Amino acid sequence: GNSVTQMEGPVTLSEEAFLTINCTYTATGYPSLFWYVQYPGEGLQLLLKATKADDKGSNKGFEATYRKETTSFHLEKGSVQVSDSAVYFCALSTQGGSEKLVFGKGTKLTVNP
């Protein structure tokens, strides 16, 4: 079945540090890949997505590249801010049918000033 494995947290960084959160997946077919973010007290928001191999999703300074050969979709940001503190979820969905999302367990990021 489909599954997502992401880096265990929590992750604590200082402001302006470089961020990487690893995500790998197992899927039948060719999934679309997503990063969702959950800020404290708020609902899940889509951060970025990629729909095919070698696509790069980007938003708010975050980037992730769909790597089919390594079945990975690692999230990166060059310089984090305190406001980036949140829980980040990697997810996939397969085209056709329900297109339900399959999520990883989430990685909590805390950025200190």
Add this chain to the structure above:
Amino acid sequence: DTGVSQNPRHKITKRGQNVTFRCDPISEHNRLYWYRQTLGQGPEFLTYFQNEAQLEKSRLLSDRFSAERPKGSFSTLEIQRTEQGDSAMYLCASSNWGSGRMNYEQYFGPGTRLTVT
């Protein structure tokens, strides 16, 4: 467009009681999904509707759970005879699915947090 709304935001109930949650999707969205999120885990799919038809149910959805979307607009999720293991955040999401298009973004509501005592 006010986004996806869910009510109530919090519910505390005693074991054995029945509870019902409501989700109002974005108005033009034809698909509606329910997920459950327990502490320290990612959301897990429960069920989804396309318009008023419930098209898939997860094995997580025991026979104590029932979901409806009677007019293809809002949806309700009912849990009968609640158990402590039902304590979780219940998330609703909606999307505007269309044949021949890809990547139907799911928009999530704030969730209903259920605590069973």
